[in-house]
Amino acid sequence: MNQEQILDIFRESEALLEGHFRLTSGRHSNRYVQCAQVLQYPHYTDKLANHLAEQLEKTLGKGTTELIIGPAMGGIIVAYAVGQALGLRAIFAERENGIMKLRRSFQIEKGQKVVVCEDVVTTGGSVREVMQVVEEAGGEVIAVASLVDRSNGQVDFGVPFCAAMTMEVLSWDPAECPLCQEGTPAIKPGSRS
Template identity: 55%
Template structure:
């Protein structure tokens, strides 16, 4: 098993822990951002992290791993590889989380839902709901980073490799905005 120190070291070594003023996927603002793509570009790190995630769900008879696009695609694939099962991803179609590209969930299939980072857990919750609506059984949720400090309840067993309490603000009550600091939406401006 990887220690918290080893996992943190991987994020620091790859420059994946950023500070500044960020607009998160949830719409909230934060002074800290985890750009997991900077970790996931390194297959050696990705394999280690996803193997650790898979180990935390050993014995669950998982038959598929699903993650939301975009952050969960590589995590789903590599975790599925570690478990020896298929890895699929969901996408939003007309604002609704959906399976596309011929992916399917069979009734009774035991699915692990994964993601790179959660703050509110919104995307993971949507994937969980989708899997259940298709007759699948969600055995748990695995994430590389839980920015909620562990307080997000997804209604299933949740395992996070890193749990941090990253402060986030409603845009209308953001002290960084009041200071006049421009908010950067991660994934743009080379971030």
């Protein structure tokens, strides 16, 4: 799949929104990607996950990855679908009292080679939290994969980063947001407030 085909999937599923949005990072933007709109369609999810799985195998080598993990909420379906595409176990980390951790008896073996999967990466905050969970459990993060990279090249996880789609999206500190200055109210889409 190429970038235009992937963008078509996001358009067809109405996952690409335009307006004034407050992002999870606290920054404001004129575009928002709601991956849940794509992930509600298993045929789109399979296509995107297979594409990411191919990218990971090209980057890391076939059979290198041993476990897939994603942050709750957005990374759960992505991690599961990529795990399915690679024939691997897929788990998730979730927040408890504001701290990302493994729950539900999920285990990571010492030295296990792990890929962190996310739906959208903007600042990489949730990915870094999950990377820390993996490392504290004794696993080794060998790559990060996401459906959308909207970081504008500003994130470096210290491991390979594969994205199905890269979007150049403007974002602003709220104090400098031109949409706020116009008086347009920002809305907070997504699952985290």
